[in-house]
Amino acid sequence: MLLVLFRSSYHIDADLRPHFNWDVKQLFVFIVAEYTTAKNVLNQVVVEDFIILNRSDAHIVREPMGTKYPIHDQGNGLVGNSLTFNLYFDIMPITGITRIKSMPAMLEPFKLPDKHRT
Numbered sequence: 001m002l003l004v005l006f007r008s009s010y011h012i013d014a015d016l017r018p019h020f021n022w023d024v025k026q027l028f029v030f031i032v033a034e035y036t037t038a039k040n041v042l043n044q045v046v047v048e049d050f051i052i053l054n055r056s057d058a059h060i061v062r063e064p065m066g067t068k069y070p071i072h073d074q075g076n077g078l079v080g081n082s083l084t085f086n087l088y089f090d091i092m093p094i095t096g097i098t099r100i101k102s103m104p105a106m107l108e109p110f111k112l113p114d115k116h117r118t
Contacts, residue, residue, distance in 0.1 A: 017059055031087055039077070086102055087103040
């Protein structure tokens, strides 16, 4: 079975400070690689996640870095496809319901190689 292990690099500059208020305990932030295939209009793979505990840490600026989790493809449409990276975050309150929000794509779509690596 062929497998692609993909680690991307990207730059993040996201200001999530406006989402902190008296009722926010933490933000659970995750970076998602998204792509389409013939079978699915939207495929999503989490490539990075972290927790922000206070407002002062909620302006995220990271220089290009590799992903925390690789993307695995077993011949199901990822090879030769384009990835778009988006930032999502759960606002986890002290009381009340958790809300999920997103920010637009952080990069131009990233084109993957047309061949598998083993």
